[in-house]
Amino acid sequence: MDQSRRSFLALTGSTAAAIWLADVDALLAAGRHAATADAFIVFSAADAADIEAACAQIVPTDETPGAREARVIYFIDKALDTFARGQRNEWVKGARLLRSKAARVDRAARTFADLRPELQIAVLASLEKDKVPFFQELRNAAIAGMLASPEHGGNFEKTGWKMIGFDDRFVWTAPFGWYDRDA
Secondary structure (H helix, E strand, O other), X not given: OOHHHXXXXXXXXXXXXXXXXXXXXXXXXXXXXXXXXXXXXOOOHHHHHHHHHHHHHHOOOOOOOOOOOOOHHHHHHHHHHOOOHHHHHXXXXXXXXXXXXXXXXXXXXXXXXXXXXXXXXXXXXXXXXXXXXXXXXXXXXXXXXXXXXXXXXXXXXXHHHHHHOOOOOOOOOOOXXXXXXXX
């Protein structure tokens, strides 16, 4: 596994999670929705396909599962129906922006999801370079959906935690501290 990918996700995940983890009840609902949903609440099918494709470039599937396997798109969709409701318009505009950028780099592409992976990355890199606010929202949401506690939304089947090697035992037992006693 690429250590820099782990480090990047671990560092930015805490920031992104802090932004998106404001309402625990809504997060619980987002997590339950992400685990079981097969339809979208806020996104159209076309918008969902483009946003999911973008998230899959931010946290790609390689030797480990990525944003698709973590069902990040369903987490974001539910978030936009609950605690992030005020951001709906930005996401609809963002999906439109992805489609318009896709058409500029490949006239045959009708959607961002239709682009070849290298062109998807080029589009996302241009959004980041141009400091388009939607890109930051997209990245934060992808990382939050990937790393948020499954109990609080996102991270379907602990996909993100497994990817970064996080051991989710929140209670530690002996021999914790044994070396102090024997010193």
